[in-house]
Amino acid sequence: MSWDIDSIRRDFPVLSQTVRGKPLVYFDSAASAQKPRQVVEAVDAYYTTYYANIHRGVHELSMRATDAYEAARKRIAKAIHAADPREVIFVRGATEAINLVASSWGRGHLSKGDEILISMMEHHANIVSWQLIAEQTGAVVKAIPMGEEGVLDMDAFDRLLSDRTKILAIGHISNALGTVHPVRAMVDKAHARGIPVLVDGAQAVPHMPINVQELGCDFYVFSGHKVFGPTGVGVLYGRGEVLESMPPYQGGGEMIRSVSIEKTTFRDIPERFEAGTPHIAGAIGLAASFDYLEGLGWDNIHAWEASLLAYATERMEEIPSVRIMGPKDNKASVISFVMEDVHPHDIATVLDAEGIAIRGGHHCAQPLMRALGVSSTARVSLAPYNTKEEVDTLIKTLQKIHTMFAE
Amino acid sequence: MDLSDLYQEIILDHNKHPRNAHDMSDATHSAEGYNPLCGDEIKVYLKLEGDRVVDISFKGEGCAISKASASLMTERLKGKTLAELGKESAFVLDLLSAEEEPELDLGEVGDLAALSGVRQFPARIKCATLAWHAVDAALAGEDKISTE
Ligand SMILES: Cc1ncc(COP(=O)(O)O)c(C=O)c1O
Numbered sequence: 001m002s003w004d005i006d007s008i009r010r011d012f013p014v015l016s017q018t019v020r021g022k023p024l025v026y027f028d029s030a031a032s033a034q035k036p037r038q039v040v041e042a043v044d045a046y047y048t049t050y051y052a053n054i055h056r057g058v059h060e061l062s063m064r065a066t067d068a069y070e071a072a073r074k075r076i077a078k079a080i081h082a083a084d085p086r087e088v089i090f091v092r093g094a095t096e097a098i099n100l101v102a103s104s105w106g107r108g109h110l111s112k113g114d115e116i117l118i119s120m121m122e123h124h125a126n127i128v129s130w131q132l133i134a135e136q137t138g139a140v141v142k143a144i145p146m147g148e149e150g151v152l153d154m155d156a157f158d159r160l161l162s163d164r165t166k167i168l169a170i171g172h173i174s175n176a177l178g179t180v181h182p183v184r185a186m187v188d189k190a191h192a193r194g195i196p197v198l199v200d201g202a203q204a205v206p207h208m209p210i211n212v213q214e215l216g217c218d219f220y221v222f223s224g225h226k227v228f229g230p231t232g233v234g235v236l237y238g239r240g241e242v243l244e245s246m247p248p249y250q251g252g253g254e255m256i257r258s259v260s261i262e263k264t265t266f267r268d269i270p271e272r273f274e275a276g277t278p279h280i281a282g283a284i285g286l287a288a289s290f291d292y293l294e295g296l297g298w299d300n301i302h303a304w305e306a307s308l309l310a311y312a313t314e315r316m317e318e319i320p321s322v323r324i325m326g327p328k329d330n331k332a333s334v335i336s337f338v339m340e341d342v343h344p345h346d347i348a349t350v351l352d353a354e355g356i357a358i359r360g361g362h363h364c365a366q367p368l369m370r371a372l373g374v375s376s377t378a379r380v381s382l383a384p385y386n387t388k389e390e391v392d393t394l395i396k397t398l399q400k401i402h403t404m405f406a407e
Numbered sequence: 408m409d410l411s412d413l414y415q416e417i418i419l420d421h422n423k424h425p426r427n428a429h430d431m432s433d434a435t436h437s438a439e440g441y442n443p444l445c446g447d448e449i450k451v452y453l454k455l456e457g458d459r460v461v462d463i464s465f466k467g468e469g470c471a472i473s474k475a476s477a478s479l480m481t482e483r484l485k486g487k488t489l490a491e492l493g494k495e496s497a498f499v500l501d502l503l504s505a506e507e508e509p510e511l512d513l514g515e516v517g518d519l520a521a522l523s524g525v526r527q528f529p530a531r532i533k534c535a536t537l538a539w540h541a542v543d544a545a546l547a548g549e550d551k552i553s554t555e
Contacts, residue, residue, distance in 0.1 A: 341423065343470035345445055346414075349531060353410045362446040375446045375468045404414065405422070405471070 003300050005387060011036040011292075012385050022355030025390045030175055030334055030381030031359050033206060033228045035289075042288035043230060043281045053277055055254060069280050072287035073270070079290040080220065081211040082237055089243070089273045090283050093234035094202040095125040097221035098169070100236055100249045100273065101198055102129040105167070108247060112138030115164040117195075119144040119152055119181075120371050121174045124364040126200045130169060139166065146371050150177040150326030157186065161193060168197045172204035176363040176377065177326030178334030180204075187216045196242065202226055206383070207305065207332045209298045218242050224282055229289035233282025236273070243269045250275040301384050305333035308382045312391045319395070321402050325377055333382035336363075339398075342405045344378040350404070354397045356390075412524030413531070414471065421475035426482050427464040428474075434462075440541030441553045442533055445470070449477055451541040458489040465538055472531050477538035479518055489546070496539050502526075503535050 009015050012034045017024050026034060046068060052061035054069045070085075077085040091097045110116070116130045120143045130141050142160055147153030161168075168190045173180050187197045198219035201210060205222040212220045219242070224233040238246075248255055248266055252275035257265040266272045293301065312335055316322050321340040339347060348360030359379045362369045369375055380394065431437070431452035439450045449467035453460055463484050465477040480499075484492055498516075501509050502523055511520055525535045533554040544552040 343447075343474075345447075345470040345531070345534065346472070349413065349528065350410060361444065366446060369446065375448075405419065 002297075003304055005304075005385075008296070009385050009387075011038065013037060015385060019355040019357075020353055025354075025356040025386075025393055027380045027382065027386065027390070027394065028357045028359050029206070029383035029386075030203060030226070030379065032225045032231070033383055034385065035228055035230070035285075036292050038292045039229055039285045039288045043285040046281050046284050054280055055271075065280060068284050069278070072283040075287035075290060076235060076283075079210070079294070080205075080235075080237060081213050083213060084240055086269050087237055087240050087243065089236040089238065089270045090278050091221075091234050091236050091273075092232055092279070093223035093225070094123075094200060094221045095129070095223075095234075097219075097234055097236035098125050098129045098198065098200065099132075101169075101219050101221075101238070102133040104246045104249045104273075105196075105242070106130075106133035106137060106139075108245070109166055110134070110137040110139040113164060114139040114166040115162065116141045117144065117160055117165050117168045117170075118142070119170055120146055121150075121152065121176070121179065121181075121365065121368045122169075122171055123175050123200065123202065124366070125202075126169055126171060126198075127367065143367065144170075146368075148327070149372065150174070150179050152179075152181055154182070154185075158189070161189060161195065163193075165190075165193070165195050168195055170197065170199060172199050172201040173207065173332045174326070174365075174368070175203045175334075176365040176368055176379065177336045178203075178331035178381075179327050180330050180332060183217070184215055191216065203332060203334075206293075208302065212237050224286040224289070227286070227289050228292060229286035230279070230282040233279040233286050235286075238269075240269065243273070246273075248272050248275065252276045254278075296384060304384055305382055308386055308388065308391065309333040309335070311388055312380065312382065312394070315391060315395045316398065319398050319402055321406070322398065325372055325374075335380045335382075336377045337380075338374055338377055339401065339405075342401055344376045346405070347378045347398075347401055350401050351394070351397055354393065356394055356397060409524075409527075413528050415521045415524055417479075417518050417521035418471060418475040418524075421478040422471035425465075425474050425478040427485070428466060428478065429464050430466045431462060431464050434464075436545040436548075438541045438545035438549055439467075439551045440537040440544070441551065442473070442537055443553055444533065447473060447534070447537070449473060449538050449541060451477070451538055451545055453542065453545055455489075460484050460487050460489070460492060463542075465541075469537070470531075470534050472525060472534040473537045476522060476535040479522065480538050480542070483517075483519060484542070492542070492546075496543060499539055500536060503532050 050064040052065045054066040073088050074085045077088045144157045190197045196218040199217045201222045206227050218239050220237040225231040255275040325336045344360035362376045434452035435455045436453040447469045451465045454462040463481045
């Protein structure tokens with residue numbers, strides 16, 4: 001495998017600093033990933049050499065900006081294997097994408113007594129957006145429970161799918177535990193009953209190549225900042241015919257064909273869902289992050305992350321007070337854990353003093369935390385730029401925490 | 408910034424062996440303090456006779472800082488009058504978050520001094536103030552407060 005970790009780390013200038021006097025160890029990429037130079041430079045080039053608004057001017061800069069923005073759409077469509085670039089809508093992030101679908105699709109399709117099926121393991125973004133539209137339409141939100149720890153109960157899923165189910169909205173990979181859900185099989189079962197499916201891919205896109213056509217889902221959403229791209233930009237993929245049938249989400253410039261005070265006609269997709277000036281720099285940067293990831297190679301990324309995950313898991317299991325939550329197999333490079341007698345916030349604080357950034361908390365997944373019987377966990381998330389040496393630093397500090405709080 | 412200022416021995420001891428950590432069936436006042444950032448909840452109970460705190464306890468999930476602060480608080484406030492309680496509470500909130508660090512008279516402050524290390528860890532101040540705010544809420548007749 002061609003994997004030059006030193007050169008990869010040099011692509012991420014932020015990593016070469018000390019924090020609290022210690023070399024930074026960044027294990028919080030699931031919350032937000034660091035940015036390679038290549039992404040920053042793409043954004044920089046837009047701002048410094050061809051900055052202008054898009055779709056509006058006949059002048060040179062505006063045309064160049066428009067071309068770059070539309071090229072970004074094409075680039076991302078190719079990365080996720082969308083059939084048509086028009087199926088890629090730029091939004092603020094996974095959260096806005098889910099809200100867009102819940103609001104626009106939901107208004108047209110949900111009424112009293114209808115059911116929206118999610119799971120106990122969702123990020124709050126994929127819970128609360130649906131609760132809001134349920135409240136407005138009289139629909140109800142149902143959730144697939146966990147079976148084994150950190151794994152969805154597929155028998156319960158079968159039972160919960162019914163004639164009342166109007167949409168299935170499910171995470172691809174759990175942000176809190178790293179569980180990879182059997183999304184493909186779930187899409188098939190839902191589609192067999194004519195139920196459309198939204199997949200929240202916020203945690204999947206950084207780890208694996210996505211093929212929305214193969215998954216067969218109707219909507220796929222993710223955030224740029226978790227894929228080593230800019231904040232404030234994300235993608236809603238929607239199957240063309242489904243998006244075409246949906247009313248606008250927000251009104252404004254860009255999304256109209258013609259406006260009079262009596263009546264406005266709307267543009268086709270994707271513009272219909274991109275009211276106002278979009279995050280042009282964000283879209284350009286996000287396209288650059290897919291160039292970067294594909295340049296590393298998905299197989300290489302997977303191999304590196306899998307070996308780091310196996311190593312970190314094995315070393316953490318050596319510490320008697322550590323308990324890793326969730327499944328052992330079929331998971332992304334995320335380790336969620338608790339320590340006997342040490343609260344996750346204390347773990348995170350002590351690690352921080354050693355320059356190690358992790359997340360301690362409920363990971364915006366409180367229903368899951370309740371189902372697991374904890375109020376929070378500590379989460380280490382591993383990215384292509386992490387190393388075994390960094391894992392060793394983590395283990396040393398966890399051992400120190402173990403002694404410190406045991407006394 | 409030094410970890411041993413935050414996790415002083417007294418803090419670790421109160422975390423491991425929290426004092427007055429139980430609910431209270433005959434409480435006259437109680438309130439829940441909630442920290443939405445971490446999902447932690449601490450419920451405090453007070454039993455007042457006249458204007459004196461004759462009993463005080465807490466129960467709940469929390470980090471070492473919030474548990475130790477609650478535990479230290481119950482030791483400190485038991486037997487105090489409401490006026491004294493108000494002063495203690497104002498002092499601790501100053502100790503944790505006032506721009507100027509108050510002068511500490513160690514004879515007077517006692518174990519509460521252990522909380523002063525939290526100042527250097529801004530992300531953890533809300534953990535330390537949680538129980539104290541909950542007591543204020545309980546006395547004000549509110550049944551829930553949130554640190555946000
Ligand atoms: C699974 C999942 N869905 C949705 C989101 C929300 O993403 P954003 O805050 O970027 O909109 C996150 C981010 O934490 C996530 O992990």
